[in-house]
Amino acid sequence: MAEKEPCKQHELRVVVLGAKRSGKTSLIDRILGSGDHSPRTLQTRQGEVGGRAVVMVDTVGWWRNFMLVDTAEFIKQKLQLSVSMCPPGPHAFLLTVMTDIPFNEDNRRAIEEHLSLFGENIWQHTIVVFIRGGTLEGKTVEEHIKSEGEALKWLVEKCGNRYCVFEIRNSENDQASKLLGQIDTMIRVNDRRHFQADGSTLREVEDKTKTVTEKAADRRMNRKEEMQRQGKVLPKSEITILMLGWVTSRKTTAKNIILNRKEGCCTERTKSAEMHIGETEGVKLSVVDTPGWWKYFPAQATPACVKEQLQKSLPLASQTPHAILLAVPADTTFLEEQRKITEDSMMMFGEQVWRHTMVLFTCGDLLADTSIEEHIESEGAPLKWLVEKCGNRYHVFDGINRGDGSQVRELLEKIKKMEALNESFAMYQAKEDSTPENETLGKVLHELWEENNVMIAKEIEMSCKKSLTLPPNCSNNNENPVVGTCDLSEEYKLAFKREIARQETVAKERFWRMYLSDDDSKTCEHDLQAEEKIEGIRYNWTREWCRQLAIRTEGPDRYFQHTGDIETSWSCQHHGVKMGALETPVKKRKMSV
Known part of the structure; x- marks a missing residue:
């Protein structure tokens, strides 16, 4: 068990966790000032807030709908090593959650599984920080938690009902002071003990990381020597x-x-x-x-x-x-x-x-x-x-x-x-044996994929518009995007869920990057303070997405007509929005797989 720290105003050590693009770096920027945003999986930042030394560790994020088993091993290891970046251990973990993106059961499970890397006692040291509170549109954060459903309610309760709202566009320092005060309250409840990772687990990760680094260096050197032995080739x-x-x-x-x-x-x-x-x-x-x-x-x-x-x-x-x-x-x-x-x-x-x-x-x-x-x-x-x-x-x-x-x-x-x-070699196509059962499974999966593609499209559209003033008939659907898997076995249902998680992630990333230049991409990846750029991207997101819907459905009523100054307000007027038309009925199937 960690030793108690002195009663004096001690150095505050914080690890910031969260999914990719959840505002981790931006939160640290608002508290400590803008820092180096060069791509890193782990970064320790130090500064003073109100005359008090504060150390914050910025961490690599996971995809918000990925199960732990689908997160790359190097990301898991970096997350576990984050606690050793602020010795002897962090007083608090700040878990960032965006308020302008729906929070569903998949997101809850992803957080639970990734935080399990630290052990069960991490929850008593964690505060949920809701980023971009300005998109709550007059609602209190309590109303937002209630409206998002059981998944977000579970997360807040798991963290001992410790949460706050942090608006990254607001440069007022009282936000940081209030958050640090909330951390101090949690430290007192924890009897001034900092979080302490399991020693044997941490040593195992450190040893594994050292071995990986050594083997990677050998692989890199061997590959370089092999390329040099091959020499130059004639131009083609x-x-x-x-x-x-x-x-x-x-x-x-x-x-x-x-x-x-x-x-x-x-x-x-x-x-x-x-x-x-x-x-x-x-x-x-x-x-x-x-x-x-x-x-x-x-x-x-x-x-x-x-x-x-x-x-x-x-x-x-x-x-x-x-x-x-x-x-x-x-x-x-x-x-x-x-x-x-x-x-x-x-x-x-x-x-x-x-x-x-x-x-x-x-x-x-x-x-x-x-x-x-x-x-x-x-x-x-x-x-x-x-x-x-x-x-x-x-x-x-x-x-x-x-x-x-x-x-x-x-x-x-x-x-x-x-x-x-290989210039003298010609490939051939081998004949593949297939069974009726596999052919049926392939057909069912293909149909499910197409149906879920429409559902993901709808979720992307709603994410784009959540920051907007929606018409009365456009409510947020916070259901998981996976539909129609009742005909699959439990094993196949889980496998398909993982397929869809990847599909959803890639689709959203493609739209995120669609209007970004190389420099803009770096800015938006690591510095979400550039809100004007982000809002402009969201506006273009929505326009382009509506154009795609119009093309796919051949109906001009799929367009949204935007008015108003996008740089100063997201209060836009929408006309001809028919959310019901986005639904694709799930076909009933009699076969079982």
């Missing part, structure tokens, strides 16, 4: 690339980076194999984008329409593409189930496909100061198997900071070297 005038990977693995984003195109705004999955042409520094690039297989379901459950398009992709890529890029997001786990699904899905192209394949890690910007080699080593045997199966060939794409195009040039250089070793 044309390169053909085939993109593969599970659904929502950011294949399409990677394709846009390669071809130097802006990100699209459609939330729907890629449905057909299509070739896209571009040019980089005099080299003609042909990139074939393809539909993805499931991340959590066996390869045999891949929908027939997806398999058909994957088989069509080879002729589009002239049977022998110069490279197959296997997209794997770097912001999530790669477990044995993903290894097996990936291996089985690649079998349709024959065993020799691996000689042409390179792992392309997407979402590299979310690694922050963690190297890709550290991510590979921390994930363990499954991901290491995949990289080694591809001849230790891998590359990382930063989805936000495209820079001067050097990441694409480096990729093309790696492709040339790989292709030089």
Whole structure:
């Protein structure tokens, strides 16, 4: 048990936790002043508030609807190590929750599971901080908690009913003073004892981190030496690339980076194999984008329409593409189930496909100061198997900071070297055995995915408008977006829920970044004080989303007409809003899976 600290006004040590984009960094900025926002998974900030020394630890966030099992191992380790960044331990944890985004059971469970990394006693040291209280629109925070339902009520009660509202657009210092006063009250209730992590668990994480760092350095050095041994290759005038990977693995984003195109705004999955042409520094690039297989379901459950398009992709890529890029997001786990699904899905192209394949890690910007080699080593045997199966060939794409195009040039250089070793090899498509049961499962999953896509679209729309003045008939639907899974077994229901969590995350991120330049992305990721920029983005979000709805439904009444000065007020008028038309009835099915 931690020792009591002296009664004098001691140094205050605080760890700030929360989901991605929940305002953690902005909260620290308002309390301590704006600091260094270079990408880091952990950062200690120090300052004075009212003559008192305050230490705050900014932490990496998790995706707000991800189960703990789907959060990358390096993120879990960084979260656990945060308590050692302010020795001998933090007095308080501040848990940030946005008020302008619906809070549902998935979000509650994500918080509960991620905070379990610290042990059960973390809750008696935690205060919920509601960020952007200005969007409560005249409601008290108590009314907001009640309106959000049981999930948020559970969270507040789990934290001993300790909560406050912090408006990051308000520069008044009394907010910080009130929050620190609330922390002091909690410290007195805890008999002035700071939080103390389990010593054996913390040492285990520290030892694991040290081992990962050493192995990552060896892997990086070995890869560098291997690239040097391969030497230079002759220039090529044309390169053909085939993109593969599970659904929502950011294949399409990677394709846009390669071809130097802006990100699209459609939330729907890629449905057909299509070739896209571009040019980089005099080299003609042909990139074939393809539909993805499931991340959590066996390869045999891949929908027939997806398999058909994957088989069509080879002729589009002239049977022998110069490279197959296997997209794997770097912001999530790669477990044995993903290894097996990936291996089985690649079998349709024959065993020799691996000689042409390179792992392309997407979402590299979310690694922050963690190297890709550290991510590979921390994930363990499954991901290491995949990289080694591809001849230790891998590359990382930063989805936000495209820079001067050097990441694409480096990729093309790696492709040339790989292709030089395989120029006489031609791939073939292996015949796949399938059963009626798997075909039925694939069909059901495909239909469920399409239905849930509409539900996610609705949730995105409502999130955009929650800060607006809504018409009387537009109430917030805070239900989980997963629908129609009654025909699935419990195991498959959970797997599908994880699929949808990823789909929802990718869809919302795509809209978030749609109107951002590289510099804006950095600002909005790490400094939410730029509220004018954020509000402008939300306004464009809503306009573009309504345009997409109009296109999809072929009805002009899908548009919202906005009036008023967006920079000074979110009180906008809406006309012709028909929320009921967004609903897609769930088809009844008689089969059971």
